[in-house]
Amino acid sequence: MSQVPTTIDFRRNTQAVPAQMPAAVQKATAKFLGNRAVLVEALGNEYWQTLRQAGHDIRLHAITHIEHYLEKAEAAVTRAGGQVHWARDAEEARRILLDIAARHRVKLAVKGKSMATEEIGLNHALEAAGIRVLETDLGEYIVQLKGVGPAHIVVPAFHLSKEEIAALFHEKLGVDAPAEAEKLTQIARMKLREEFLSAEMGISGGNFLVADTGTIVTVTNEGNGRMCTTVPPVHVAVVGIDKVVPDWESLTVLLKLLARSATGQKLSCYTQFISGPPRSAAETGPREMHLILLDNGRSRILKTPACRETLLCIRCGACLNICPVYNNVGGYAYGYPISGPTGVIFASQILGPKVAGALPFASTLCGACNEICPVKIPITQILLHLRRRVVEGDETEDAAAPHSLRLGAQVGAVAIGTPGLYRLGSELLKRLQAPFVRGGWMPRLPAPLNRWTMSRPFPAFAADFRQWWRDRPAAGGKRGNNEPGA
């Protein structure tokens, strides 16, 4: 994903999902959820719930006082010798990064896994400026070779089989690759090693930004992130402003929640703390360190109280893993690099209802995401607000749904809410359905209800309760105390 989408047609995207995708996704998500469950059980559910509440409160406190903590972080990073840049939007973030690259005559940039750089379409911008950019996270490396974006925010290529990856390596790298995980990793590692050594710039994201010390925290499993941030002479971190946390005490709570929720690990293999560039010539590491703080619509999210908890997200991906919709479509259907429930609430707001109006409806509101979220984001509650935003508009956006829909809903609501019309309707439907009914069910119905009957029959209308209630001899109870027609 390098281009910011124009409109997202979730239904069309779901129709284009490859047949093998759901099974591949479900296999991987089941593994992550299984590992997670073991660790949560080991901590004990009561303690886990305490941690979740603490994580929620810490994150909510941080984003509620975001200016204070960002200023603190900026001062700390500057004190440590880093350079801080503020980017209002994706365009500005790309420009800042390209300027730094131009100053250092960068020809090759190596990247650690970062959703913020996906969000701003950085790779495309670098390539357009003639700079080669290489993803070094194994999953990102694979999807980049394939010419697509991440299918999952934590494990970008998890839907591809070893055989598919071997074929891809053969085609793109010209190597004879056996379909074995270890061999494939070895090939990627060999290829990447050369590139780390020749890159003039390393780019990373940041899982957290500790305000107290200006420390950028990255949570990774492959060591590539450490290569990106230490080997090239310039390191640029692109970090969303929402990533700020007050101090190391808060960080420990969030780290406890993150790896357990993401991959079912107590800690990831590499948890890296970057507090500025080397302080003396004797220390190794990049000569320059830049931190680009990305807003790109986040301030606006904060201004809507009903939605601001969207920004509590620590991008663990647990809500993707548990989401039955995600499990049946995979990441690409969402048309945005951040997918699944958290992607839906984030992208809907970043892109606005005209571009992403389909996304808030890409959920059954089952609430499994609310229950698993390690920082207790009320995802379905936010979805409900965003649906309303699409249909009716709110204080920040105009309605995107056609007026005719609202008119139809108004007529429907009046009919259904007027007892006489409601009862008339249910009598009429019982008569009108007659040609469609076969044994208590309607196997086929005209549009738009054929969208239901394409998969299963629709039950026949059978309302007779009111008549039954009136006819029944008053037994233990008495009749309703509301006079009809009141």
Add this chain to the structure above:
Amino acid sequence: MAIKAQLFITCLAEQFFPDVLKRMIGLLERLGVQVEFPEEQTCCGQPFFNSGYRSQARDLAVKWLKVFGRTDGFIVSPSGSCVDTVRHHFPELFPPGSAEHRQAEEAAARTFEFTQFLVQQLKVTDVGARFPRKVTYHASCHLLRGLAARDEPKALLRAVQGLELVPLPGEETCCGFGGSFSVIYPEVSKAMMEAKVRAIESTGAEVVAVGDAGCIMNIAGGLRKAGSPIRTMHLIEILTAGKEAA
């Protein structure tokens, strides 16, 4: 003084599963509850609320509150999602401090889903039913997560004489109904429904018990389409098995 229950019948149960309502009355009365039916009720507005039509949802909530506001006793319904709407979403529709908000809070406090009403309020789990069948249970999302009814439905089922309760793999996974979701994104809804049907079939159960009309439409339809002999039943139908509707 007898406990009084105002029936909140819900539109889906009224339109498609009226027998569930009749059986529910029979059971409540056998348990000594005085049942009343406010006849002016229609829809609580859940479909509008969930689809983003907040102003239409508010209009319907006002009407619903007018009808039930002048009743007393508990308000009892055979649907988790409708109760979740009244309990948790009605109060959100009105500004705190307004008369409607007070009314919504008042109604929310005495509105119960059927299984929770039995277990929490009447303190009953054994309703004297007999149903010698192999049964599995699908947890409806709003009943489970909206109302936190994780144990009540199964406690009631376990107390049924002769009933063998077998676990459903992915018991807490949504069946893919999702109200308007089922027609906005029919392909995804279908995939979810078919996964649920496969899981139910894998249990070897004769009956799948469900606590919400929307899920029943979806699951029963899916089983029928698959040509499966497994019956989908509302919990109430099992809890009143062998007993005639009142």
